[in-house]
Amino acid sequence: MTDSVAASHAKGKCATDKIFGANAAAVKDAAQYGNDKVVNATIGALMDDQEKLACIPTVEKVFRELPINNIISYAPIAGSPAFLKAFINLAFADHKPDAYIEAIATSGGSGAIHHTIWNYSDAGDTILTSDWYWGPYKVLCQDSLRKLDTYTLFDEEQKFNIAAFSAKVKELLSKQTNVVVIINTPAHNPTGFSLTDSDWDNVLALFKECAQDTEKRIIPLIDVAYIDYAGEKNACRAFLKKLGGLPTNIFPILACSMSKGFTMYGQRTGAMIGVSSSKEVIEEFKNINQYTSRATWSNITHSAMNLLSTIYQDKELLAQTELERDALYALIRNRADIFMSEAKEANLKMLPYIAGFFLTIPADQPDAVCEKLHEDHIFAVPLAKGIRIAVCAVSSSKIKGMAAKIAKAIQAVAAS
Ligand SMILES: Cc1ncc(COP(=O)(O)O)c(C=O)c1O
Structure with a gap:
């Protein structure tokens, strides 16, 4: 040009x-x-x-009934407290890990991925994901002046390829202080694959081994955009419990989205949820990501946050939403x-x-x-x-x- x-x-x-x-x-x-x-x-x-x-019918009903001021008003930059509490509890269901846990509202799951890349890797770093991946991961990395590398997701038996995964994680850690590893599970886009609980044991064992070098930080970015269509609610969340009690230089972040789970694609609402054994790491998480929200989009859509907290706070509405989503x-x-x-x-x-x-x-x-x-x-x-x-x-x-x-x-x- x-x-x-x-x-x-x-x-x-x-x-x-x-x-x-x-x-x-x-x-x-x-x-x-x-x-x-x-x-x-x-x-x-x-x-x-x-x-x-x-559209999940109860979602539509609650959305249409929101008072106008719940739609047009500015939301707190970090997200409304009721929304954050609701999203954390919905994300983990019965498998909340024993750890400090906080959330920040983001513009969809995409916003959570953006902030994690920006705040937990250095300029020029390489981010890791599997060879089958959602295309925008690369765009999100490159626009933040990072690179994306991949490991081979499946072994010859079409199982999670822990050997290829380990090799790449170790290779990147030998060159970088921070390594952000994007794991899109359960119900991976584009394959529909989910890591098993024992795959997770192997992944976390590897991370713990690598974390013995306390100069290094491992940031598993777990993209759970499709978790509400991944099987029985608690069964497909069981792995989340394993994120408790990790060394403080392993910092899992969940990228959550209302796009699929609440059929609210265009309302651009999600959250990033940090899980840490360290109170300081979690306080830093709140501070730095809120700052990046201010610098990127300021606050996000108030209406969808109000929608989620309204549904969550009413047991009947929540049960009805889950029933209707199960039908989908x-x-x-x-x-x-x-x-x-x-x-x-x-x-x-x-x-x-x-x-x-x-x-x-x-x-x-x-x-x-x-x-x-x-x-x-x-x-x-x-x-x-x-x-x-x-x-x-x-x-x-x-x-x-x-x-x-x-x-x-x-x-x-x-x-x-
Ligand atoms: C793998 C994956 N992650 C995250 C997202 C985030 O979606 P949104 O930004 O709409 O929440 C999508 C949406 O298509 C996706 O396919």
Whole structure:
């Protein structure tokens, strides 16, 4: 570019969004051939079986009934105390670790990731995540002048690859004082994988071994954006209890989001929750992240915070919300079950799906396969090494037959 006035660190920034592109192609196809012919498996939001954006009914009711002043007023920068208390208790359910725990309101889970990268790694540092990852992690790192490196998530048995994980954590710790490790579990985007409780034992054993060097700090950033669609509430949170009693140079931060769990995507509300054995670390956490909020977006949406605390404080509303959310979860579960059983019949290899909005098929030429699928009016997101299917967005009736068509497209591309 010859005409550029951007500062040197900003030059050339351009977020090319494959998801947006794939969705646009699906919308165009639907305009030409009709909605019922087109399978749009690109969208990262929960659609009901009529393919309308789903809202948890009690969430809608409470939201519409909020007094206007609860919507338009400024919120405290750290977040309203009732919201923070509610989100902490909802995040851990019966598995609150024995530790100092505090939260800061953030602009969605994205805001929590942003603050963690900014405040817990140094300029130029490398952040670690798995080789299958949500694309914006890289953008969030690079915009803060950090790099992103990856380890191989699965071993040959499609289990969590603790050996690859250990090697990368140790490699980065040999070069950096702080290492932020992003772990998106349970119900990982894009694979639907969840670390087991024994995977967590291995991960924490490694962190404790590394933390013996007290000059080093390990910051596990646990992205729990999909935790409300990951299985039974307490079972999928059991690992959180293990975050208590850790050395003070291991500082887990949970990135929480109301986008999926409360179907409030556009309300941009989430929280970062810090868990530490040290009171000072937690006080610092409150101070530095509140400061960064002031410097980034000031305070966040008051209405969604009020919505969450209103629901949390009323046992009946909370029970009703959870019931209605479970019905949405059952919808995705059913779609994923159909896909997985058909994939087996079609000999279509998948990455290990446990739960969540997405599943992934590994493929050699993902862009070409997705292009080929357009002939069948199927639209999915090509990843670096596979194809992401948003089971959250495709009705059960349209899921039927998809696996066989994907298997056929993969064969056709391989043969061409
Ligand atoms: C893996 C993952 N983490 C975090 C988020 C954060 O979402 P939000 O910023 O809307 O809360 C998303 C949303 O798509 C996601 O897929």
